[in-house]
Amino acid sequence: MATLSDVATRAGVSVSAVSRVLSEKPGVRVSVATRQRIHDAAKELNYRPNFTARALKSSRTHAVGLVVPGVTNAIFAELMRGVEEEARTKDYMVLIASTERLPEGEESIPRLMGEGRVDGVLVQFGDHLSGDDLRTVTDSGLPVISINTINPGKGGSVRVEDEAGMRLATEHLIELGHTRIGYAGGVPTSESGQRRLAGFLEAMAAAKLTVEPELVTDFGYYPKQGAQALDAMAELSTPPTAVVVANINAAHGVLSEARRLGIRVPEDMSIVAMHDTWTAEIAWPPLTCVRLPLYELGRAAMASLWEIINSGTAEDRVIADPAPELIVRESTAPPAR
Amino acid sequence: MATLSDVATRAGVSVSAVSRVLSEKPGVRVSVATRQRIHDAAKELNYRPNFTARALKSSRTHAVGLVVPGVTNAIFAELMRGVEEEARTKDYMVLIASTERLPEGEESIPRLMGEGRVDGVLVQFGDHLSGDDLRTVTDSGLPVISINTINPGKGGSVRVEDEAGMRLATEHLIELGHTRIGYAGGVPTSESGQRRLAGFLEAMAAAKLTVEPELVTDFGYYPKQGAQALDAMAELSTPPTAVVVANINAAHGVLSEARRLGIRVPEDMSIVAMHDTWTAEIAWPPLTCVRLPLYELGRAAMASLWEIINSGTAEDRVIADPAPELIVRESTAPPAR
DNA sequence: TACTCGTGAACAATCGTTTGATCATGCTAG
DNA sequence: CTAGCATGATCAAACGATTGTTCACGAGTA
Numbered sequence: 001m002a003t004l005s006d007v008a009t010r011a012g013v014s015v016s017a018v019s020r021v022l023s024e025k026p027g028v029r030v031s032v033a034t035r036q037r038i039h040d041a042a043k044e045l046n047y048r049p050n051f052t053a054r055a056l057k058s059s060r061t062h063a064v065g066l067v068v069p070g071v072t073n074a075i076f077a078e079l080m081r082g083v084e085e086e087a088r089t090k091d092y093m094v095l096i097a098s099t100e101r102l103p104e105g106e107e108s109i110p111r112l113m114g115e116g117r118v119d120g121v122l123v124q125f126g127d128h129l130s131g132d133d134l135r136t137v138t139d140s141g142l143p144v145i146s147i148n149t150i151n152p153g154k155g156g157s158v159r160v161e162d163e164a165g166m167r168l169a170t171e172h173l174i175e176l177g178h179t180r181i182g183y184a185g186g187v188p189t190s191e192s193g194q195r196r197l198a199g200f201l202e203a204m205a206a207a208k209l210t211v212e213p214e215l216v217t218d219f220g221y222y223p224k225q226g227a228q229a230l231d232a233m234a235e236l237s238t239p240p241t242a243v244v245v246a247n248i249n250a251a252h253g254v255l256s257e258a259r260r261l262g263i264r265v266p267e268d269m270s271i272v273a274m275h276d277t278w279t280a281e282i283a284w285p286p287l288t289c290v291r292l293p294l295y296e297l298g299r300a301a302m303a304s305l306w307e308i309i310n311s312g313t314a315e316d317r318v319i320a321d322p323a324p325e326l327i328v329r330e331s332t333a334p335p336a337r
Numbered sequence: 338m339a340t341l342s343d344v345a346t347r348a349g350v351s352v353s354a355v356s357r358v359l360s361e362k363p364g365v366r367v368s369v370a371t372r373q374r375i376h377d378a379a380k381e382l383n384y385r386p387n388f389t390a391r392a393l394k395s396s397r398t399h400a401v402g403l404v405v406p407g408v409t410n411a412i413f414a415e416l417m418r419g420v421e422e423e424a425r426t427k428d429y430m431v432l433i434a435s436t437e438r439l440p441e442g443e444e445s446i447p448r449l450m451g452e453g454r455v456d457g458v459l460v461q462f463g464d465h466l467s468g469d470d471l472r473t474v475t476d477s478g479l480p481v482i483s484i485n486t487i488n489p490g491k492g493g494s495v496r497v498e499d500e501a502g503m504r505l506a507t508e509h510l511i512e513l514g515h516t517r518i519g520y521a522g523g524v525p526t527s528e529s530g531q532r533r534l535a536g537f538l539e540a541m542a543a544a545k546l547t548v549e550p551e552l553v554t555d556f557g558y559y560p561k562q563g564a565q566a567l568d569a570m571a572e573l574s575t576p577p578t579a580v581v582v583a584n585i586n587a588a589h590g591v592l593s594e595a596r597r598l599g600i601r602v603p604e605d606m607s608i609v610a611m612h613d614t615w616t617a618e619i620a621w622p623p624l625t626c627v628r629l630p631l632y633e634l635g636r637a638a639m640a641s642l643w644e645i646i647n648s649g650t651a652e653d654r655v656i657a658d659p660a661p662e663l664i665v666r667e668s669t670a671p672p673a674r
Numbered sequence: 675t676a677c678t679c680g681t682g683a684a685c686a687a688t689c690g691t692t693t694g695a696t697c698a699t700g701c702t703a704g
Numbered sequence: 705c706t707a708g709c710a711t712g713a714t715c716a717a718a719c720g721a722t723t724g725t726t727c728a729c730g731a732g733t734a
Contacts, residue, residue, distance in 0.1 A: 001451075003720060003721085005721095015684090015721080015722095016684065016685080016686095016721095016723075017683060019722060019723085023721095025723095029680090029681060029682055031681090031682060031683090034682080046451075048451040049452060050393075050719090050721070051453050052389050052393040052453055052454075052719085053719070053720035053721045053722090054721055055721095056387075056389040056689050056720080056721080057688075057721050058721085058722075059389075061389065063432075071421070072411070072415065073414075074409065077408050077409040080408055081409060081437075084433070093434075093449070093454070094433060095400075096421070098421055100418075115386060115387060116338065116387050116388050116389055116690095117400075252619040256619065278409070279619060281593065282592065282616060283621065284621020285621075340690055341690060350713075351714045351715080352692095352714090353691095353692080353693075353713080353715080354713060356691060356692060357713095360692080366710090366711060366713080367712065367713075368711085368712060387690050387691075389689085389691095390689070390691045390692090390719090391690080391691055391692080392691095393689090393719050393721090394692050394718080395692070395719085453720095
């Protein structure tokens with residue numbers, strides 16, 4: 001690896017001259033001739049600025065951390081793609097820190113943040129939003145953008161229109177003629193989970209439909225928990241004719257469980273799910289979903305983080321463009337009647 | 338952020354004393370009392386070594402790059418989970434670099450590697466293994482482990498038993514009684530693609546079955562290309578009664594296309610796919626798959642990279658434990674007869 | 675001629691750690 | 705009583721880049 005001083009020697013100038021020329025700051029006084037020699041030398045040696053040195057001097061690493069509950073799900077993938085792409089335009093790199101399967105007493109989050117490895121952090125706590133973790137993150141003093149959760153401390157947040165999305169999903173079922181509608185939600189402590197439930201309740205109320213407590217579950221966002229939710233509803237004396245599932249991963253669980261129980265979808269029961277990932281299309285029946293702009297959420301999150309890094313200002317943003325959209329596939333139909 | 342010299346001041350000793358004590362090198366001569374004071378001071382100030390400074394001095398960043406074709410697929414997720422977990426045990430961080438949607442002339446790979454950001458790189462080029470990219474990577478002088486491709490230059494590689502896996506899949510269909518078996522493969526330039534095809538051909542040969550060229554396609558590993566493959570086979574005068582699909586993502590495409598064309602799986606056609614991800618279970622019918630140890634592949638890749646970083650030795654490894662395993666679900670059945 | 679001023683470039687300190695070299699001290703041995 | 709030595713700690717030079725300050729030189733002005 002060629003260093004600045006290698007280039008300097010080859011060009012016959014001082015290190016500082018090289019630094020100034022190559023960093024292209026406005027207002028540097030260097031003659032055209034030297035400038036040229038420096039550029040030539042740099043090219044010949046294939047010079048690349050050493051990132052660690054630069055980071056040490058400037059205390060900017062040009063890297064951000066992305067803390068997510070797990071990497072093996074399509075929702076995360078969409079989000080991450082957005083983050084990655086925006087990061088690229090900002091000349092940033094993304095370090096993934098998954099909180100999945102963290103061994104007890106694991107230190108990776110504090111370490112990621114405390115050692116000056118990153119300029120800021122994007123946090124999406126999933127169902128298991130641990131108070132401790134959250135505090136570690138916000139207390140670190142690093143710029144933080146929290147995804148789908150209003151940041152309790154300082155720091156901005158970015159989220160999607162969960163309520164509107166949920167309303168869309170619920171209204172779709174109502175329009176189809178369903179009146180006995182179940183809700184399979186996430187754990188109640190999660191903020192976005194609360195917003196989704198609110199959206200469901202609003203839509204039901206607007207249609208003057210009653211919501212029986214036994215039809216509202218909150219097991220969680222994973223396939224197994226979706227299955228659990230369906231089990232709970234199936235054993236009721238009169239099960240719902242349609243279920244709104246607050247997360248597509250859980251919806252996949254609902255689907256397999258329905259198959260196991262001999263419940264036909266959509267003939268016996270309609271299913272509509274939150275989030276539209278590519279897995280919705282490969283499911284059977286293909287899932288009717290509400291598409292939330294996850295990719296855009298990722299981009300916005302990274303953009304906000306960049307802003308707060310560079311200007312110190314944190315804002316809470318709601319990503320409303322594109323608006324939540326209902327994608328009708330084959331898991332919903334009018335009630336059997 | 339407290340620095341070494343902050344700690345030194347508080348403990349009333351020199352910076353070097355602190356450094357030596359905290360880095361716990363064997364054979365440092367420091368009195369118990371001083372040692373104690375240093376530890377106390379460090380704790381009180383919540384000292385954490387600055388990563389950039391350390392990296393600059395030691396030219397070790399304790400980070401590795403993971404270059405993958407794309408992040409939005411379950412195969413990658415498995416792999417990455419393995420890499421991540423192994424990295425954690427080695428006290429390393431993982432930087433993701435996706436080659437997906439790289440704008441023309443994008444420099445992110447050379448930059449990732451050339452600027453001393455990472456100590457080594459894990460590369461998995463997918464279908465689009467670009468010669469240039471590969472060269473950039475191997476020429477950089479950085480430790481490199483290539484995943485599923487024997488490294489053309491120096492540097493180790495790590496792969497799974499593609500042939501054996503493919504044989505397993507093919508034999509399953511043969512045992513079910515199929516004789517006219519199609520093969521939907523990846524692009525022919527990929528090494529693992531060649532190995533898979535070889536495995537298929539071996540199994541067919543061993544059973545003394547003929548392989549008609551028109552039944553062997555090589556469109557690629559993505560859903561759309563799987564669909565293409567099925568289209569090509571469906572328009573033959575006598576389509577195959579079973580198809581081996583060299584990648585589960587492509588198999589999902591095959592499945593939807595089959596539905597579109599009115600081909601029932603497995604009644605009209607059996608499908609067996611390579612790779613067993615969670616999406617196999619949510620598909621309809623659930624896909625019969627061959628499970629390759631992708632998670633273990635990830636771990637092994639990271640472990641190998643770590644070795645080459647620390648000892649300079651590169652080895653080519655084949656991950657054979659656990660062995661490829663056939664997971665029979667509902668996409669395969671005896672031929673219609 | 676002496677002075678100022680603008681220009682182009684070099685000097686040198688700094689970021690936080692690591693680490694070989696050095697030094698002060700008290701003790702043992704000759 | 706002093707040379708020799710182990711011990712415990714400090715000094716100081718890096719690592720590679722950035723950046724405020726200084727310097728040398730020639731042109732322009734009084």
